[in-house]
Amino acid sequence: MVxxxxxxxxxxxxxxxRLQRLLQEVQERSANHVALLQQQLANKSQHIExxxxxxxxxxxxxxxxxxxxxxxxxxxxxxxxxxxxxTPEFHPSVGKEEVLNExxxxxxxxxxxxxxIKEECDSGGDxxxxxxxxxxxxxxxxxxxxxLNIGQRVFGHYVLGxxxxxxxxxxxxxxxxxxxxxxxxEPFLRMxxxxxxxxxxxxxxxxxxxxxxxxxxxxxxxxxxxxDVIRKILDQSRLQMLDGxxxxxxxxxxxxxxxxxxxxxxQAKHEMQTPATNxxxxxxxxxxxxxxxxxxxxxxxxxxxxxxxxxxxKCELDEDSEPSVSPxxxxxxxxxxxxxxxxxxxxxxxxxxxxxxxxxxxxxxxxVSSSFELQSLDLDTFSITQRVKETxxxxNIGQRVFGxxxxxxxxxxxxxxxxHPKPWTKLSLKGKENFVRMHLWLQDPQKKPRVxxxxxERETLMAAYQTExxxxxxxxxxxxxxxxxQTSTVSNWFYNHRSRIRRDGFSEPxxxxxxxxxxxxxxxxxxxVRIKQExxxxxxxxxxDLQREQHSHVSVGVQSVMSVKREKTEDLSDL
DNA sequence: TAGCAGTCAATATC
DNA sequence: GATATTGACTGCTA
Numbered sequence: 001m002v003x004x005x006x007x008x009x010x011x012x013x014x015x016x017x018r019l020q021r022l023l024q025e026v027q028e029r030s031a032n033h034v035a036l037l038q039q040q041l042a043n044k045s046q047h048i049e050x051x052x053x054x055x056x057x058x059x060x061x062x063x064x065x066x067x068x069x070x071x072x073x074x075x076x077x078x079x080x081x082x083x084x085x086x087t088p089e090f091h092p093s094v095g096k097e098e099v100l101n102e103x104x105x106x107x108x109x110x111x112x113x114x115x116x117i118k119e120e121c122d123s124g125g126d127x128x129x130x131x132x133x134x135x136x137x138x139x140x141x142x143x144x145x146x147x148l149n150i151g152q153r154v155f156g157h158y159v160l161g162x163x164x165x166x167x168x169x170x171x172x173x174x175x176x177x178x179x180x181x182x183x184x185x186e187p188f189l190r191m192x193x194x195x196x197x198x199x200x201x202x203x204x205x206x207x208x209x210x211x212x213x214x215x216x217x218x219x220x221x222x223x224x225x226x227x228d229v230i231r232k233i234l235d236q237s238r239l240q241m242l243d244g245x246x247x248x249x250x251x252x253x254x255x256x257x258x259x260x261x262x263x264x265x266x267q268a269k270h271e272m273q274t275p276a277t278n279x280x281x282x283x284x285x286x287x288x289x290x291x292x293x294x295x296x297x298x299x300x301x302x303x304x305x306x307x308x309x310x311x312x313x314k315c316e317l318d319e320d321s322e323p324s325v326s327p328x329x330x331x332x333x334x335x336x337x338x339x340x341x342x343x344x345x346x347x348x349x350x351x352x353x354x355x356x357x358x359x360x361x362x363x364x365x366x367x368v369s370s371s372f373e374l375q376s377l378d379l380d381t382f383s384i385t386q387r388v389k390e391t392x393x394x395x396n397i398g399q400r401v402f403g404x405x406x407x408x409x410x411x412x413x414x415x416x417x418x419x420h421p422k423p424w425t426k427l428s429l430k431g432k433e434n435f436v437r438m439h440l441w442l443q444d445p446q447k448k449p450r451v452x453x454x455x456x457e458r459e460t461l462m463a464a465y466q467t468e469x470x471x472x473x474x475x476x477x478x479x480x481x482x483x484x485x486q487t488s489t490v491s492n493w494f495y496n497h498r499s500r501i502r503r504d505g506f507s508e509p510x511x512x513x514x515x516x517x518x519x520x521x522x523x524x525x526x527x528x529v530r531i532k533q534e535x536x537x538x539x540x541x542x543x544x545d546l547q548r549e550q551h552s553h554v555s556v557g558v559q560s561v562m563s564v565k566r567e568k569t570e571d572l573s574d575l
Numbered sequence: 576t577a578g579c580a581g582t583c584a585a586t587a588t589c
Numbered sequence: 590g591a592t593a594t595t596g597a598c599t600g601c602t603a
Contacts, residue, residue: 151591163583168593181580181601450585451596470578491577492597499579500595 134174134188141191142171148205158204159194160187173503381421381435388438389418453493457483461493469498 145155156167170187177185194200392402403414417434424432453461464471464479471479471494473487480487 153591162581164592165584165594166582168591169582172593175580184581452586453596489596493595495578496596499581502579 132177132185132188132192134177134180137188137191137195138171138174140195144195144201148201148208150204150208154204154208154211158207159200160190162187175503379424379432379435379439381424381427384435384438385418385421451485451489453485457485461490461497465494465497469494 141155144150145152151164152167152171153164156162156164160167160170162170174188175184177188180188194204388402392399399411399414399418403411421435422431424435427435460483461479464475468475471490476487476490476494479485480490483490
């Protein structure tokens with residue numbers, strides 16, 4: 001009996017131990033499972049955090065979408081401007097309103113320039129009825145640009161289709177409407193239209209902001225020039241290097257640029273491929289493709305828009321990221337020499353006066369021979385240096401001047417370069433640039449330099465103008481000889497001077513002012529000259545009108561247009 | 576053909 | 590970097 005009970009107890013004890021083990025195993029499994037779940041939870045939490053961060057970073061999606069639309073609009077309209085701006089006369093029916101205002105496709109409230117002009121003119125019944133206060137208009141535009149922090153360059157390019165300098169000129173000295181030709185009226189119509197179209201203003205503001213943000217504006221229409229030639233050569237060289245070897249100090253720049261381009265490309269592609277926004281974009285940018293080449297395989301419309309962005313960004317990044325490669329100086333005055341040795345010496349001596357303030361020559365588009373044959377990338381550096389040395393010697397040009405003006409190098413560097421030229425294949429990208437510059441400089445010796453008149457020369461011309469505003473050919477020749485200038489330079493100066501005096505008379509604001517000599521940006525003693533205002537009996541009606549206007553606007557200044565015209569009339573009378 | 580209006584773009588200036 | 594100046598040019602007109 002006792003034995004049976006002991007056996008039962010023993011069995012029960014075994015059972016308890018088994019259950020305890022089982023319990024322990026379950027507990028361990030549960031703990032592991034809990035740990036696993038906790039780990040998964042942590043992972044999920046991290047994932048959620050990442051997603052939230054991503055969501056946060058993409059909150060400007062709508063804004064970017066809007067900007068891309070704006071950019072697309074401008075891509076289209078810029079092409080329109082670049083072609084239509086060459087139209088010599090303004091034809092309201094032709095619709096240059098494409099500039100910026102074509103955004104009406106997304107803004108039904110936008111007025112077209114055509115309808116705008118019609119509305120403005122309807123009150124008068126014909127063109128004469130369009131009477132704008134150009135001074136006020138210019139002032140309003142200046143204020144708007146200032147308020148929105150929009151530069152004249154961007155405004156001129158996208159809205160007016162004009163260069164920055166012209167915009168500056170028009171805004172600073174607007175002619176009265178009645179004195180403008182139909183061509184001259186066009187920028188003012190555009191300004192008026194721009195001011196009246198909130199969408200255009202907003203779009204331009206966005207673009208300016210965008211350009212200032214990540215890109216450098218490339219507002220000048222692309223053209224074929226020496227810079228392009230060198231750029232192509234160097235690009236080709238870089239491509240070869242990337243394919244062949246890694247001896248390229250410019251490679252990192254290129255990679256960085258391409259990464260940025262790729263990012264924008266992806267963003268733009270995504271934008272364009274989204275069904276909701278995949279509207280038609282039937283403006284292929286063939287011209288830009290030709291100008292800049294393509295980064296990606298060609299794509300069909302509507303992704304042509306993407307292509308246009310690539311080209312634009314490529315252009316902008318190229319200009320921004322490769323300053324050392326940018327072939328800046330080729331077209332500057334020292335790139336080429338006048339045919340006449342005396343003039344060459346004069347050009348260099350004149351420019352030498354200013355070399356202290358000059359840095360590496362800047363970019364300037366000047367056409368060079370399109371048959372330029374440097375694409376072979378196999379320049380004879382020894383021959384080039386020999387020819388450069390000979391040219392410098394013949395023209396008595398110092399290495400210092402040549403280095404500063406053509407290569408952007410010091411005299412010692414020029415000396416080293418000319419004395420010990422490396423073979424082309426051993427040169428780095430930057431080293432090749434110097435030889436390309438020298439080669440172009442040698443290739444195009446007939447190009448005229450930009451003349452910069454000295455204060456003394458201006459003074460002489462001004463004095464001559466005082467006595468003879470319409471100089472005879474003999475006087476022009478005499479002045480040219482006296483100053484060592486070309487006769488065309490003297491003639492141009494007189495044309496320009498008369499033109500600007502007239503313009504300044506027109507554009508003068510109502511208050512009395514001191515009339516500045518065009519040369520007055522320099523401290524020239526004769527910048528203030530008393531103006532003649534008394535009318536002349538022999539004046540025509542137009543002259544009288546001109547005089548009234550002048551009389552009401554100008555009290556002191558350079559010799560007036562009335563006296564100029566009067567003298568001309570007197571000359572004719574004498575004849 | 577001279578002169579002009581309008582403009583570009585290199586350069587100066589701020 | 591943005592703006593102003595100015596020599597040179599184009600296209601038009603008388």
